[in-house]
Amino acid sequence: MTTGSPARKHATLWRMVMPGHLCPFGLKSKWLLRHKGYTVEDHHLTSRAETDAFMRDEGVETTPQTFIGGERIGGYDALRAHFGYRVMKEGDTSYRPVIAIFAVAALMSLALAWLVEGTLVVPGVPERFIAISMVLLGLQKLQDVEGFSTMFLNYDLLARRVVPYGYVYPYAETGAGLLMLAGLLPWLSAPVALAIGTVGAVSVFKAVYVERRELKCACVGGGSSVPLGFVSLTENLMMIVMALWVGLRALA
Structure with missing residues (x-):
């Protein structure tokens, strides 16, 4: 009996991709998800109006936004924290x-x-x-x-x-x-x-x-x-x- 390869992990990403602005945190989020073995359903927000409508509908203040398993993870920093990376917060110190x-x-x-x-x-x-x-x-x-x-x-x-x-x-x-x-x-x-x-x-x-x-x-x-x-x-x-x-x- 043969077994198929395990289903790849899936994530949904919403990010700004406009003629005058390509969100760097969106690119970082996409790279990080792929680096962690996720297939990425990549949605582009191509105008300010489209971006504002998305943020209003989702109740968020920033993009990009990542969803995994139907759960909203958040922006790039939240995604890094989700994968166990340290995220510097206001007031944190580092040598x-x-x-x-x-x-x-x-x-x-x-x-x-x-x-x-x-x-x-x-x-x-x-x-x-x-x-x-x-x-x-x-x-x-x-x-x-x-x-x-x-x-x-x-x-x-x-x-x-x-x-x-x-x-x-x-x-x-x-x-x-x-x-x-x-x-x-x-x-x-x-x-x-x-x-x-x-x-x-x-x-x-x-x-x-x-x-x-x-x-x-x-x-x-x-x-x-x-x-x-x-x-x-x-x-x-x-x-x-x-x-x-x-x-x-x-x-x-």
């Missing part, structure tokens, strides 16, 4: 942005070592890693200096006393990192990194470990989801170590 920066900085420092010295095992790799990390972190802040300075005021002790410091900080961090990476002007880069690193370390330690406040770190710019804590303290301690190393080497 992913800063981990990504540190990982790329490490790989860039190794790439430079291979390019310049032809080997990955060289004394300058940790130094380059810290300098590149400073540049990348500063770059994140420079994308929205206004947003960063506002978030920075939540915990930085110097910025609270001298508000313009929050606007200067991204340039100071980026500039010091670039000078250290190039090996230029240690008399300038070391004091700058030491100053901002020390103030930052004291500010983070006070806010997190003394006052026990739950804040988000401005280390990757305004609107960051990174929690203020050990990673933020580590960023500042790295700047202090780098500043001392560069300064002592310049004096030797």
